[in-house]
Each structure stands twice: as C-alpha cells, then as structure tokens.
Amino acid sequence: MFDPATLRFDDRGLIPAIAQDAASGEVLMLAWMNAESLARTLETGRVTYWSRSRKAFWTKGESSGHVQRLVEMRIDCDRDCLLLLVDQSGPACHTNRRSCFYTAIRDGGEVEIMAPSTQS
Amino acid sequence: MFDPATLRFDDRGLIPAIAQDAASGEVLMLAWMNAESLARTLETGRVTYWSRSRKAFWTKGESSGHVQRLVEMRIDCDRDCLLLLVDQSGPACHTNRRSCFYTAIRDGGEVEIMAPSTQS
Numbered sequence: 264m265f266d267p268a269t270l271r272f273d274d275r276g277l278i279p280a281i282a283q284d285a286a287s288g289e290v291l292m293l294a295w296m297n298a299e300s301l302a303r304t305l306e307t308g309r310v311t312y313w314s315r316s317r318k319a320f321w322t323k324g325e326s327s328g329h330v331q332r333l334v335e336m337r338i339d340c341d342r343d344c345l346l347l348l349v350d351q352s353g354p355a356c357h358t359n360r361r362s363c364f365y366t367a368i369r370d371g372g373e374v375e376i377m378a379p380s381t382q383s
Numbered sequence: 384m385f386d387p388a389t390l391r392f393d394d395r396g397l398i399p400a401i402a403q404d405a406a407s408g409e410v411l412m413l414a415w416m417n418a419e420s421l422a423r424t425l426e427t428g429r430v431t432y433w434s435r436s437r438k439a440f441w442t443k444g445e446s447s448g449h450v451q452r453l454v455e456m457r458i459d460c461d462r463d464c465l466l467l468l469v470d471q472s473g474p475a476c477h478t479n480r481r482s483c484f485y486t487a488i489r490d491g492g493e494v495e496i497m498a499p500s501t502q503s
Contacts, residue, residue: 265488281401281410288408290401293464305488338493339483340476344413346484356460363459364466368385368425373458 267298271343277313278345282355285334285348291355292363294321296345308333310347329353354380387418391463397433398465402475405454405468411475412483414441416465428453430467449473474500 272278277295284291294312296304300320303311310331314321324330332350339346356363358379365377392398397415404411414432416424420440423431430451434441444450452470459466476483478499485497 265493283410290466336488337484338486340478346410358460364457366458368456373385
C-alpha cells in the first residue's frame with residue numbers, strides 16, 4: 264500500500280509536483296501539494312494542488328476549465344518530489360500557453376518560444 | 384539580457400530546477416539552485432546545483448561521471464522554477480537509474496518501473 268505519510272513534505276507541509284503531458288512528454292508546470300491535496304488527487308483523478316499564495320486547495324481547471332486528469336503519479340528516490348503524468352485539457356498556464364515554461368535563455372537573453380492559445 | 388536577479392528565489396535563496404532529457408523528453412530529476420550555481424551552469428554549460436543537505440555546490444557528475452550538459456534553460460511564468468533541457472551522460476539518479484522517478488503509484492501500491500543500470 265502507498266502511504267502518503269512516507270513522503271518527505273517540507274517544513275510548510277508541502278511537496279513539489281511536476282506536471283508532464285502523458286502523451287507528448289512536455290513539462291507543463293510545477294506546483295505544490297500538501298498531504299490532503301495529494302489524497303484528493305488520487306481519489307478523484309483530478310489534479311488538486313495547494314495554492315501557496317491563496318492558501319487554499321486549487322483543483323486545476325476549476326475556474327478555467329483547463330482540467331488535469333491524472334494518468335499516473337510517480338515519486339522520486341528521495342521521496343521529496345512528485346512527477347504527475349497528466350492528460351491536460353487546453354493550456355496548463357494561466358497565460359493561456361500550453362506550458363508555463365515558455366521563456367528560454369538563448370545567447371544571454373530571454374526568448375519567448377510559445378504563443379498564447381487563441382482558443383478559450 | 385537575462386538577469387538572474389529577476390528570478391524569484393525562495394527565502395533560502397533557492398529555486399527548483401527540473402532536469403529533462405533534451406532528446407527523449409524524460410524527466411530525470413528535480414534539484415535546487417542558488418544564484419551562484421545558476422550563473423556557473425550558464426557559464427560552463429555543466430549543470431551545477433546547490434546541495435541542501437551538504438550545503439555546497441554540486442556539479443552534477445563530478446564524482447560519478449554522470450555529467451549533465453545544459454542544452455537550454457527555461458523559466459516559468461512565475462519566474463520561480465527552472466526547466467533544464469540536458470544531455471545526460473549515464474544515469475541521472477544516484478541509485479544508478481536513468482531517472483529519479485522510478486516509483487509509480489498503481490492500484491494503491493508502489494511499483495518500481497525502472498531497474499538500475501548494470502553499466503558503471
């Protein structure tokens with residue numbers, strides 16, 4: 264049995280979670296979970312983070328409709344980071360881009376490598 | 384010009400960095416950088432983290448030979464997380480597995496989905 268209590272949450276009770284598109288392998292975002300958001304994610308299959316700024320549960324897509332369905336959760340060797348393989352509806356980023364990692368460092372400058380989606 | 388001071392380091396002066404295999408898209412590991420390790424990484428092209436446990440710079444592969452060559456650094460929308468596209472020599476994980484994320488949660492239990500490499 265998997266016991267979430269065996270994970271190493273930080274001193275705020277949080278663990279970082281990387282969301283990766285299960286089909287394309289694209290890294291979409293990094294956000295944080297506490298034990299309860301992790302349990303909700305496993306129970307419902309809908310990825311639920313803990314918003315550090317709002318101090319509230321954040322079920323991805325609740326307001327935007329850009330839901331993340333959990334395909335598989337993985338744990339790293341130190342048990343202090345999660346990798347979520349997800350089925351992402353629409354853009355993952357609040358800027359309406361597919362991924363939050365749309366800025367690349369190239370030749371010492373910042374380059375935007377991804378445009379916002381024109382679909383809602 | 385890219386100015387690392389515009390990134391949002393946490394209260395310990397650290398930022399999480401996800402290493403992804405530039406060729407296969409596999410997520411290899413997550414570790415932490417401070418401003419100086421980030422500067423060294425960009426200067427040398429060899430990924431250098433900050434080890435929170437050893438409180439020291441950690442040039443990946445220095446002792447193991449399993450070097451990470453930086454292909455491209457990306458920044459997320461909140462500027463508080465890095466994505467490193469890397470060329471990884473050998474296994475990224477200290478357990479000698481290609482990726483640190485070798486444990487999957489399936490049917491409520493933990494499953495090891497990746498064997499250690501038999502090559503040194």
